[in-house]
Amino acid sequence: MTNRPLSPHLGVYKWGPHMLVSILHRITGDGLALVGMVVLVWWLGALAYGGSAYETFAWAAGTPIGYLVLIGISWAFFNHLCSGIRHFVLDIGAGFELHENRRFSVATLVAGILLTAAFWAAKVLL
Amino acid sequence: MGDGTEIGKVRGLGPGHQGAHHWLHQRYTAFGNLFLGAWFVTSLLLLSSLDMDTVRDWLAKPIPATALILLIVSTFYHARLGLQVAIEDYVHDEGSKAGLIGLLSLVFVAVGTFAVFCVLKISLTTGGSIL
Numbered sequence: 001m002t003n004r005p006l007s008p009h010l011g012v013y014k015w016g017p018h019m020l021v022s023i024l025h026r027i028t029g030d031g032l033a034l035v036g037m038v039v040l041v042w043w044l045g046a047l048a049y050g051g052s053a054y055e056t057f058a059w060a061a062g063t064p065i066g067y068l069v070l071i072g073i074s075w076a077f078f079n080h081l082c083s084g085i086r087h088f089v090l091d092i093g094a095g096f097e098l099h100e101n102r103r104f105s106v107a108t109l110v111a112g113i114l115l116t117a118a119f120w121a122a123k124v125l126l
Numbered sequence: 127m128g129d130g131t132e133i134g135k136v137r138g139l140g141p142g143h144q145g146a147h148h149w150l151h152q153r154y155t156a157f158g159n160l161f162l163g164a165w166f167v168t169s170l171l172l173l174s175s176l177d178m179d180t181v182r183d184w185l186a187k188p189i190p191a192t193a194l195i196l197l198i199v200s201t202f203y204h205a206r207l208g209l210q211v212a213i214e215d216y217v218h219d220e221g222s223k224a225g226l227i228g229l230l231s232l233v234f235v236a237v238g239t240f241a242v243f244c245v246l247k248i249s250l251t252t253g254g255s256i257l
Contacts, residue, residue, distance in 0.1 A: 009163050026208075027214065029205075030208060030212055032205065033205035033206075037205060041237055041241050044241050044244040045182055045240070045244055047178065047182060047248050048243075048244035048247045048248050050182075054178040058176075077163065077167070081159075084156050084159075084160070085160070088158075091153070107175075108239070119167065123171060126171055126172070
């Protein structure tokens, strides 16, 4: 693989919201795939085994670290969902004009945070 | 990749011929995840409580159990495809790359099967009215 031409390195670009959305899509996706899956499977396993297994899960979920993990997973889910919708739009060839792309990127990040806040607000209120 | 003939120098450097299939399946499952994920999040909010009995009674109903199994299959497949891309991007040794992707498939099939089985067990062993 030596002496093959390389594309310009990441470091030469000025950071913009589209770059943040792109890397967050990967981080939140891989985070959900690893941490999210473990928590989901733990929850389902605890429900299936019942009794003290569910008590252990509920206790862990109720600790400060538990809440931090659950809030993190919920943000990762909503952020990945929003940037995933952005990918669908980009896939059809739309949204590549500079200003529109920038606005859409910022909207993706804001929507992910707002949905996370709305979810936890609804969880507390309902 | 050989280094003798001209063709030997470039063999193995081209595409793996799995790209379109991978790309499409990532989109199909993303579409499924969008709706199933929205359903799951809404359900978590609408359930009166997340204590064991309430959740088990909810999963005893055929439609929630079916939707949750579909969610597991769609998200696990999507997650496996996504982690494969991460491995392909960051692991450069061909042997390690192939080994990790193989291991990834085994882990996701095994854990996914466990998750689906858990839903079936919860659904089929919870008594009371299913409506």
